Amino acid sequence: MPRLKSVIGWLGATTLFASPALWAADSTLWLERMAQAVREQSYHGSYVYERSGIFTTQDIWKQVGDDGIRERLLQTAGRYQEWLRQDGRLVCATNSSLSQGRSQTSLRAGVDPEQLLEWYSMRNLGTTRIASRDVTVIGIQPKDGFRFAHELYIDHETGLLLKSLLVDEGRELLERFQFTTISFDEENYSSGLEPGESCREVSVMEPPAGVDVPFWEPQWIPPGFTLGERQIQSINGDGPYVSSQIYSDGLTSFTLFVEPLGRDKPAEDLRARLGPTVAVSRRLMADSDFYLATVVGEIPPRAAERIADSLSEAVVGARR
Numbered sequence: 001m002p003r004l005k006s007v008i009g010w011l012g013a014t015t016l017f018a019s020p021a022l023w024a025a026d027s028t029l030w031l032e033r034m035a036q037a038v039r040e041q042s043y044h045g046s047y048v049y050e051r052s053g054i055f056t057t058q059d060i061w062k063q064v065g066d067d068g069i070r071e072r073l074l075q076t077a078g079r080y081q082e083w084l085r086q087d088g089r090l091v092c093a094t095n096s097s098l099s100q101g102r103s104q105t106s107l108r109a110g111v112d113p114e115q116l117l118e119w120y121s122m123r124n125l126g127t128t129r130i131a132s133r134d135v136t137v138i139g140i141q142p143k144d145g146f147r148f149a150h151e152l153y154i155d156h157e158t159g160l161l162l163k164s165l166l167v168d169e170g171r172e173l174l175e176r177f178q179f180t181t182i183s184f185d186e187e188n189y190s191s192g193l194e195p196g197e198s199c200r201e202v203s204v205m206e207p208p209a210g211v212d213v214p215f216w217e218p219q220w221i222p223p224g225f226t227l228g229e230r231q232i233q234s235i236n237g238d239g240p241y242v243s244s245q246i247y248s249d250g251l252t253s254f255t256l257f258v259e260p261l262g263r264d265k266p267a268e269d270l271r272a273r274l275g276p277t278v279a280v281s282r283r284l285m286a287d288s289d290f291y292l293a294t295v296v297g298e299i300p301p302r303a304a305e306r307i308a309d310s311l312s313e314a315v316v317g318a319r320r
Contacts, residue, residue, distance in 0.1 A: 027122035027138045028113035033159030034152070035113075040064055041158050044189035045131070045182035046076070051175045051275025061192040072193050084195045092199040112250045119143055119224040119249055128153070130162040131179045140251070145169055146222035146303040147252055148276060158184065166276045169300060174276035215243050216258050216284070216293060219310035222303050224249040247297075254297020254304065256311075261290040273301060280304040284311055 042063045049056050059074045068087040075081040084091045116122070125137040130153050140150040153163035162182065166175035183189070215230065225247040232243050245256045261283070272279045276298040284291045293311050295304045 024117055024122050026124045027140075028117065030124070030136055030138050030154050030159075031113040031116070031122075031152075034154050034161055037155075037159035037161075039069075041160055041184070042186070042189050043158075043160065043182055043184050044192060045179050047177060047179045049175075049177050051277075054275075057180075059192070061189050063189055063193055070193055072195065074192075074196075080198065082196055082199045084193075084199055090202045092195050092201050094198050094200065115224075115250050116140070119147065120251070125151070127156075130155075131182050133157070133162065133182070135162055144223070145300060147249065147299060148174065150251065153178075166298065168276070175298075215245065216256065216291070216311050218256065218307050220306055221247055222249070222299065222307075225254070228253075252298050254295055254299050254307070256307070257294045257296065259292045259294075261292055271301065271305065278304045280308045282308045282311060 042065075044059075044061045046057065046059050049058065056078065057076045059076055061072045063070050069085075071085045073083045073085075081094050083093045119142065121141045121143060123139045123141075125139045127134060127136050129135065134156040135153040136156065138152045138154060140152065142149060148169075149167040151165040151167070152161055154160070155162050160182075163178040164176075165173060168174050226249075228246045228248055230243070230245050232241050242257060242259045244258075247254055247256070268281075269283060270279070270281045277296065278299060278301045279294055279296045280301070281292055281294040284293055293308060295308045297304065
């Protein structure tokens with residue numbers, strides 16, 4: 001696996017023709033193109049997603065228009081699953097409790113290349129071909145133990161991400177995302193955007209007036225991660241209400257979910273991991289009420305556990 005070796009070994013390489021500063025400058029230009037393509041490029045394609053040795057294949061249709069970004073994903077092997085998103089929000093799904101599909105290109109929309117240089121080292125690893133298209137490969141190595149290494153394959157013509165690898169601190173491949181075919185013909189990407197009959201509408205239930213939901217603020221998060229979106233939604237339409245808080249460093253993210261528990265409802269601390277995704281839960285108490293807090297994200301387990309453990313130290317006041 002020559003290309004995988006490059007992402008885990010490039011820090012030890014030397015060259016007579018370029019300095020790390022020049023590598024970083026060239027890499028950030030490619031990441032800027034990638035972020036722009038996420039915002040502006042429509043397409044239709046098929047890709048393979050692998051984690052923990054398990055493969056899935058999906059088709060994706062994406063259209064960028066005056067009304068925003070519409071994106072449909074369809075699993076093409078195994079159980080029938082379908083997802084439709086509008087501007088990143090899930091609109092309908094065959095089963096909203098299942099994974100909401102995998103679209104690496106949509107996850108990279110918020111990349112800030114200059115900010116990333118504080119937490120990652122970057123290098124241009126050369127060129128190759130993915131889905132019969134020329135790409136440049138950018139290696140991204142974390143400067144601490146709180147995030148993973150990435151290898152990004154960026155299309156020369158459009159700037160789209162056509163393949164990515166995610167590698168942990170033990171140099172194990174955690175995740176592979178790779179397009180097998182892709183088309184930029186309008187007829188191809190516009191014709192497949194209508195959801196099927198089994199795609200059920202997903203609605204977010206906001207709490208009624210007068211109902212307060214506490215947001216828990218971790219006392220520790222990895223350096224470089226900042227709080228982005230906050231949401232409150234109902235499990236069954238009329239409460240209890242679950243809060244979610246998304247934190248990102250510009251390249252990867254984690255989400256903190258907090259669910260209220262009844263006094264007699266059992267809940268145990270847990271740790272689970274599937275490929276790059278880790279989930280760590282802690283049972284907490286505030287004002288004589290019990291809660292279950294869960295940290296979910298593509299971060300090392302020790303980082304997720306430290307975030308979850310820090311929640312026992314403080315709680316932010318109730319917010320809407």
